Amino acid sequence: MSALRLPQHLAEPAHVDSGEAHLKFDLLEEIDCALGHTERDVEQSLRALRDFDAGGGESVDRQPLLDAAARAVWRLVVQHEACDLTDHHALVQRYRIPAEVMARLGASR
DSSP: OOSOOOOHHHHSOTTOOOSHHHHHHHHHHHHHHHHHHHHHHHHHHHHHHHHHHHHTOOHHHHHHHHHHHHHHHHHHHHHHHHTTOOOOHHHHHHHTOOHHHHTTTTOOO
8 A cells, every 4th residue: 555645635526515615605695795785875875975965954964864874884894894805995985985984983872
């Protein structure tokens, strides 16, 4: 008998699937779906804030819109960090997130 042994990852036929690939695929689909939903929330809340600012309403009516935008952006930042994406500069540029919203991230009422 030979003392050499074929590496185990080469010994398994390529067509054999233990189910791990299916599980990883399902998890990635769930992450993608949740991230997409959160991105749509960010877009909608920032659009509502911009529309309000363009219309020039009362500052009392603006606070709930600002809070909603900050919550949506906070969720997006947390999800990106959970995916090991720690550079938020691209998010701020892509969604044109105002500094006023960024300053409120993580704050709660």
